[in-house]
Amino acid sequence: MKILVCISQVPDTTTKIILKDNDTAINSQGTTYIINPYDEWYALVRAIELKESGIATEIHLVTVGKADIEPVIRKALALGGDEAIRIDAESIDPYQTAVYIADYTKSAGYDLVLCGKESIDYNNGTTGVLLAELLDMDYIGFATSVKIEGNVAIVNREIEGGEETDSCNLPVVIACQKGVAEARIPNMRGIMAARTRPLKVIAPSAITPLTAILSYELPPAKAGVKLVSADNMDELVALLHTEAKSI
């Protein structure tokens, strides 16, 4: 069984967001990029577990991005991928990104496509669903566990107000979140071995984006905390009622 894991690179969470060019762009100078946590901790680690247990034979990683993100995809390879594919384009339109990945994936014959619940940069959570639609595959989002039995994926997923267990024939796209795998970190050997693993670069297909970001805004600064004495909880409740209007 061949697994494809979709890896997106995102600014480290602790990054302070600074705007530039009249608020039309984010200043990325000095920003450290990491593997999107959902892709790394859950999708990729689960793929590795499936390979270690003999269910998967090969793990490929795909990312849409320019050459400067190669350290991120190298780190993903060090964790356990057999081969990486970088589609050489910059895209923040999910449709465009999904078409790039779909066009590559169509002829590659993957049995399982794993992605993350969402990227922590643009917080869309749409790429995986779009990919499934473009590939005419089923999609299971918000997965909390992924098992493979023969040609069938058995998936627990979060639903409105609870959880359910789904079964679905392969191939399928599954978006992973907490629960799917336990986190782990690469060892030095993995990092050395990853240097020799192939990182293929392919050209993107021609597709125009359907959305564009016009500008950014930073949230207004908090007015400052109003401290209430621990002995005066009646006052806190009154403030929550009259001032905050939340109860």
Added chain:
Amino acid sequence: MSVIVLVEHTGGNIKKKSFEAVQYAAQIAQQTATTVTAVVLGSIADAEMEALGNYGASKVIHIADNRLDELHARAYTTALVNIARAEDSKIIITLYDINGRAVAPRVAAQLKAGIVAGALSYPNLEKGFAIKKSVFSGKAFAWVNVLSDVKVIMLMPNTFQLSKTDGKATIEKQDISFSEKDFGIKVTAVNKVTGEIALTDATLVVSGGRGMKGPENWGLIEDLAKELGAATACSRPVADTHWRPHHEHVGQTGGTIRPDLYIAVGISGAIQHLAGVNGSKTIVVINSDPEAPFFKAANYGVVGDAMAVLPKLTAAVKKFKEQHH
């Protein structure tokens, strides 16, 4: 040309956030000089659907097929795409929640529509079709311009106040023929958390961190939540050490919530935790350390020992409720 909106219901009751989506759609319909068609799928009574008129729907299309009582995203997509084509709709709206997120991108791909995931504003038509959404886990907002002719919007729940009108909607029954692949995913078990308030829908949330010391003290969190009618949440280490179930974990690697009120007890306020809760309208922090970073992100703060403060706060809420009834 109508604006289409997907309505969610549970056990035959329309969800409050779906009324909000209909009202949002009505405002956009007014901006673009058209009307709202609400789409309801699965088993539900006509009387319940009529209420959609109160929030601005002029027509309700009901597909009563009971297979649609469960989320079958591809079947939902087939229904929405069929209706959108028949009505020549240019704008399709769902919620930015578990159901909407499984359906809207599929609809968008079929209709070659650009998507806004998690809309926080009405479209600005002077700038094109630009909608505000949260990015970088709440650290910034982006105005996303939809360039395509057809637009798909997922509305962030709990963004707009509901206001009821005496509008009326007509209900139209439709049948749609689905294909086998629309039901490719088989649901083999469902485990609904009953009796508790679903965290993602809750307007009030009480959350505990490592400062609660251990699971044996969680009764204090639950008592306050119960008194308020709030859902409960926790920080990541609390879920990781199994003091609390995983679905309660909020933050960058857990759930994202935007309640009206978030009460954080014994949580330090790490940036990864804030990423999941900084969309809350009001934040109350209870922490024994006056230097805890969470106070910087809070509206109200109480410096003190949670074990002593929580019972007092619960009693104060109780007293308040008795006086206001």
